[in-house]
Amino acid sequence: MLTLDERSVRQLKGVSALKEGELHAFGIHTISDLLNYFPFRYEDYCVRELAEVKSGEKATIMGIVRGAPIMQRYGRAKSRLTCKIESGGMLITAVWFNRTYMQEQLRPGREIMLTGKWEQHRLQITVADSEFPDSAKASKTDSLQPVYHVGGNITQAWIRKMIAAALTQYGPMIEEVLPYELMERYGFMSRSEAVEVIHHPGDASRGQEARRRMVYEELFLFQLRLQAYRGLHRGRGDGVAQPIGSETIREFAATLPFALTDAQKKVINEILTDMRRNYAMNRLLQGDVGSGKTVVAAIALYGAVRVGHQGALMVPTEILAEQHAKSLARLYEGTGIQVGLLTGSLTERKRRDLLAGLQMGLIDVVVGTHALIQDDVFFRSLSLVVTDEQHRFGVNQRSVLRRKGINPDVLTMTATPIPRTLAITAFGDMDVSTIKEMPKGRKPIKTYWVKHDAFDRVLGFIRKEAAAGRQAYVICPLIEESEKLDVQNAIDTYMQIQQSCPDLTIGLLHGRLSTAEKDETMSRFAANDSQVLVATTVVEVGVDVPNATLIIIMDAERFGLSQLHQLRGRVGRGEHQSHCILIADPKSETGRERMKVMTETNDGFEVARRDLELRGPGDFFGTKQSGLPEFRIADMVADYETLEQAREDAGELTERDDFWSNESYARLWEILRREGLFQGEQLD
Numbered sequence: 001m002l003t004l005d006e007r008s009v010r011q012l013k014g015v016s017a018l019k020e021g022e023l024h025a026f027g028i029h030t031i032s033d034l035l036n037y038f039p040f041r042y043e044d045y046c047v048r049e050l051a052e053v054k055s056g057e058k059a060t061i062m063g064i065v066r067g068a069p070i071m072q073r074y075g076r077a078k079s080r081l082t083c084k085i086e087s088g089g090m091l092i093t094a095v096w097f098n099r100t101y102m103q104e105q106l107r108p109g110r111e112i113m114l115t116g117k118w119e120q121h122r123l124q125i126t127v128a129d130s131e132f133p134d135s136a137k138a139s140k141t142d143s144l145q146p147v148y149h150v151g152g153n154i155t156q157a158w159i160r161k162m163i164a165a166a167l168t169q170y171g172p173m174i175e176e177v178l179p180y181e182l183m184e185r186y187g188f189m190s191r192s193e194a195v196e197v198i199h200h201p202g203d204a205s206r207g208q209e210a211r212r213r214m215v216y217e218e219l220f221l222f223q224l225r226l227q228a229y230r231g232l233h234r235g236r237g238d239g240v241a242q243p244i245g246s247e248t249i250r251e252f253a254a255t256l257p258f259a260l261t262d263a264q265k266k267v268i269n270e271i272l273t274d275m276r277r278n279y280a281m282n283r284l285l286q287g288d289v290g291s292g293k294t295v296v297a298a299i300a301l302y303g304a305v306r307v308g309h310q311g312a313l314m315v316p317t318e319i320l321a322e323q324h325a326k327s328l329a330r331l332y333e334g335t336g337i338q339v340g341l342l343t344g345s346l347t348e349r350k351r352r353d354l355l356a357g358l359q360m361g362l363i364d365v366v367v368g369t370h371a372l373i374q375d376d377v378f379f380r381s382l383s384l385v386v387t388d389e390q391h392r393f394g395v396n397q398r399s400v401l402r403r404k405g406i407n408p409d410v411l412t413m414t415a416t417p418i419p420r421t422l423a424i425t426a427f428g429d430m431d432v433s434t435i436k437e438m439p440k441g442r443k444p445i446k447t448y449w450v451k452h453d454a455f456d457r458v459l460g461f462i463r464k465e466a467a468a469g470r471q472a473y474v475i476c477p478l479i480e481e482s483e484k485l486d487v488q489n490a491i492d493t494y495m496q497i498q499q500s501c502p503d504l505t506i507g508l509l510h511g512r513l514s515t516a517e518k519d520e521t522m523s524r525f526a527a528n529d530s531q532v533l534v535a536t537t538v539v540e541v542g543v544d545v546p547n548a549t550l551i552i553i554m555d556a557e558r559f560g561l562s563q564l565h566q567l568r569g570r571v572g573r574g575e576h577q578s579h580c581i582l583i584a585d586p587k588s589e590t591g592r593e594r595m596k597v598m599t600e601t602n603d604g605f606e607v608a609r610r611d612l613e614l615r616g617p618g619d620f621f622g623t624k625q626s627g628l629p630e631f632r633i634a635d636m637v638a639d640y641e642t643l644e645q646a647r648e649d650a651g652e653l654t655e656r657d658d659f660w661s662n663e664s665y666a667r668l669w670e671i672l673r674r675e676g677l678f679q680g681e682q683l684d
């Protein structure tokens with residue numbers, strides 16, 4: 001017997017050759033395509049009181065026919081029918097276009113349900129749909145009606161009818177695709193039931209249940225493809241197996257100035273497990289700002305060196321490269337590990353020495369900016385590449401660095417969880433490790449939002465913190481169009497603070513300074529030789545000065561939420577109570593909303609989620625054409641948790657020994673085969 005995938009829509013009564021052609025334009029070829037053509041929303045036929053309906057709104061109301069219908073005809077096919085209806089104590093006019101058959105049904109005194117657009121000033125409703133509750137054909141017991149994308153000769157009513165017919169005739173033939181154990185685990189309704197309910201939800205709660213199942217299915221199948229592909233890639237085993245001993249790592253961890261959190265230990269284990277295997281790791285390390293990702297990277301790099309290889313850490317700015325190189329050198333003290341620094345501003349001689357050191361293997365770990373990916377940089381044996389904040393690097397840059405090793409392991413660190421995860425779903429087959437817990441003893445940062453006129457009080461706050469031995473950042477925004485203005489802006493702020501706090505030492509950091517000047521300023525701040533650092537956003541990513549407890553962000557409305565969160569993460573990195581003050585006079589409601597979000601939550605995940613809500617995912621990537629996959633029913637933002645779950649489930653399943661042999665997964669093989677993946681082989 002033919003499956004629904006093999007049956008053409010022509011098999012349905014009512015689909016002519018012409019209509020079939022038009023359905024193709026919607027991607028509908030088979031019965032299965034038609035049944036999977038889900039509504040993009042529902043029309044709510046829940047009956048309302050006319051008094052509550054706003055002018056211009058579409059609604060469903062009840063009424064009684066009061067008067068005889070009047071018909072006007074235009075040409076052969078067009079007509080306009082009007083009739084007086086009483087509804088909610090008002091006498092209104094209902095208008096039907098091209099529905100001559102209504103005329104005889106509109107008998108005075110008869111109850112009628114009307115759905116249409118209400119025009120208050122004319123006391124008129126333009127009817128899209130009507131029904132008589134006393135009629136045997138009454139079908140609107142369902143208050144929710146599906147609405148499909150239609151066009152051309154395909155009308156809403158026609159496609160509803162075709163789908164209803166397909167459901168009646170073929171509904172029971174809809175096969176389950178999800179494995180039994182997942183159906184059980186989540187208590188899902190069967191596929192055939194869910195498809196039926198998606199088209200005819202009846203009440204909202206059943207509709208929700210059906211949606212839950214279909215969303216999961218869609219995301220699961222999507223992930224299954226990625227995970228199966230990953231399995232294929234792993235099967236090649238062309239990475240470097242790094243037999244890093246647990247004992248080696250434990251001994252090193254014991255030399256750290258703090259105990260690792262459980263969350264850090266967990267992700268370190270995940271990373272080491274990957275590194276030991278003979279396929280190239282491609283893992284994302286996510287964790288909120290200040291959760292201790294850098295030390296995790298340091299441990300992984302340590303492991304690579306201990307088994308005879310080299311590691312590279314690529315960061316977006318020179319300041320960060322400098323800082324990471326220093327802190328790695330400190331962490332590796334006494335281990336004999338040599339750390340090198342490669343940035344664009346090295347002198348020619350230093351650069352030559354460093355390159356030679358890398359090539360000969362005298363340098364074990366190199367930290368650098370994009371200078372790392374230049375043609376003349378060679379490694380003796382690069383086995384681990386860590387990149388910080390990958391969104392700053394293009395995919396190309398990363399793959400160049402990757403090619404410098406024999407398929408090295410790649411670890412990418414990021415602090416903005418949701419958008420990254422969205423990107424993973426779009427671009428690939430990365431594994432994800434998440435640090436879910438902050439180091440002990442951290443106090444949540446207190447965030448305030450004040451208007452510009454409160455700046456004097458803010459200055460008082462700076463003096464207070466400095467008197468207590470703490471330090472403060474003052475961040476001035478970067479106005480892209482004019483670096484000159486930015487610098488001026490930063491200088492003005494610097495002068496103002498200098499004037500009102502004459503006994504404090506204040507540093508100034510902006511894009512016009514030379515690298516040496518920037519380093520100098522940063523080092524002085526890190527050593528607590530200056531108490532205040534006025535800076536443009538150069539401190540945004542990763543700068544770590546635990547004694548800084550106050551950050552003031554000028555014109556905060558100019559920053560994105562995730563950026564504000566990153567900036568705020570510069571404080572709260574030690575045991576002292578920290579504060580973040582946002583100075584902003586936002587003009588728009590969204591602007592005010594964004595400031596509120598910052599004061600309400602300290603959780604980067606939540607900030608990213610709210611940011612997405614306020615902006616939408618396409619926009620998050622700077623463009624609507626972000627290359628994110630389009631789902632039929634799932635919404636990557638709203639269904640984010642399901643996505644994560646589906647990812648985990650698909651990963652688990654494809655790793656099972658019996659996945660490719662157990663017949664109960666046959667439907668899944670079929671789907672993968674269609675995608676060109678089968679039994680771990682790519683079929684061309």
Ligand SMILES: Nc1ncnc2c1ncn2[C@@H]1O[C@H](COP(=O)(O)OP(=O)(O)OP(=O)(O)O)[C@@H](O)[C@H]1O
Nearest residue numbers: 258259260261289290291292293294295415439542
């Ligand atoms: N387990 C721990 N216990 C106490 N302090 C820790 C722990 N892990 C890291 N730290 C310290 O916390 C601070 C933040 O760590 P780190 O710089 O690694 O965070 P991060 O996640 O990289 O932050 P960011 O995203 O801001 O770069 C550092 O001063 C680090 O030394």
